[in-house]
Amino acid sequence: MGLQIHFVIDPQGWCCMGMIIFVWLYNTLFIPQIILFPHYEEGHTSAAAILCYYLVSLFCIVSLLRASIADPGKLPERPKIPLTERECWELCNKCNMMRPKRSHHCSRCGHCVRRMDHHCPWINNCVGEDNHWLFLQLCFYTQLLSSYTLILDFCHYYYFLPLKKVNWDLFVFRHELALLRISTFMGIIMLGGISGLFYTQLMGIFTVSISLFDFSDSLSVPRKPWQQTFSEVFGTRWKILWFIPFRQRQPLRIPYHFANHV
Numbered sequence: 001m002g003l004q005i006h007f008v009i010d011p012q013g014w015c016c017m018g019m020i021i022f023v024w025l026y027n028t029l030f031i032p033q034i035i036l037f038p039h040y041e042e043g044h045t046s047a048a049a050i051l052c053y054y055l056v057s058l059f060c061i062v063s064l065l066r067a068s069i070a071d072p073g074k075l076p077e078r079p080k081i082p083l084t085e086r087e088c089w090e091l092c093n094k095c096n097m098m099r100p101k102r103s104h105h106c107s108r109c110g111h112c113v114r115r116m117d118h119h120c121p122w123i124n125n126c127v128g129e130d131n132h133w134l135f136l137q138l139c140f141y142t143q144l145l146s147s148y149t150l151i152l153d154f155c156h157y158y159y160f161l162p163l164k165k166v167n168w169d170l171f172v173f174r175h176e177l178a179l180l181r182i183s184t185f186m187g188i189i190m191l192g193g194i195s196g197l198f199y200t201q202l203m204g205i206f207t208v209s210i211s212l213f214d215f216s217d218s219l220s221v222p223r224k225p226w227q228q229t230f231s232e233v234f235g236t237r238w239k240i241l242w243f244i245p246f247r248q249r250q251p252l253r254i255p256y257h258f259a260n261h262v
């Protein structure tokens with residue numbers, strides 16, 4: 001499968017995404033310089049703390065960029081529909097194309113998206129079947145990075161010993177207080193906002209009530225175990241892979257009895 005880039009032309013989306021990238025850049029540039037490296041040099045913290053920070057930061061930006069440029073749910077080629085499955089397809093009045101049920105038309109993107117969840121301006125893309133897993137990873141790593149940053153901000157002032165060897169003429173140390181206050185403010189906003197969103201997403205998957213897996217068309221369907229639902233979202237049953245943004249998602253082969261509601 002080659003790399004396919006999906007790019008939504010929406011200036012409002014670019015601004016929102018630009019803000020997220022600014023927050024990420026700000027923390028990734030300043031926090032190690034002001035807190036991690038100086039405290040490591042003075043023996044207050046370990047190299048593992050620096051490595052973890054950069055790792056979380058890397059996972060965060062990779063999931064953001066991939067969720068943003070991934071095609072959220074391209075409509076499949078219209079198959080020769082067998083009679084029994086004809087009711088699973090419907091016509092979109094806006095793009096005049098046949099689409100599988102549970103697809104929705106996004107007016108921002110201008111096309112239908114398979115199993116669309118919502119259009120997210122923060123990634124300037126829809127969240128659909130093919131990038132929902134990346135969106136969940138983005139929420140997870142953003143929370144992790146914000147929490148880590150807030151803990152480091154706190155430790156820098158209240159827990160670590162004061163720094164003795166730093167060069168106070170450097171920009172980052174001359175404006176240390178202001179830079180860390182901005183970082184704390186952004187950390188609290190991000191953590192609060194993303195935690196609420198992440199919680200809603202998880203609850204949606206647990207209760208299988210979001211549009212991604214809306215089974216309202218069949219009341220007799222037994223509720224799936226949450227592991228099965230997550231495996232379908234992430235495209236793998238290997239739970240460790242649910243946390244890795246550097247891979248290609250392949251749709252899981254759904255057993256016949258699930259696919260056909262028998």
Ligand SMILES: [Zn+2]
Binds near residue numbers: 106
């Ligand atoms: Zn459409």
Ligand SMILES: [Zn+2]
Binds near residue numbers: 119
């Ligand atoms: Zn959209």
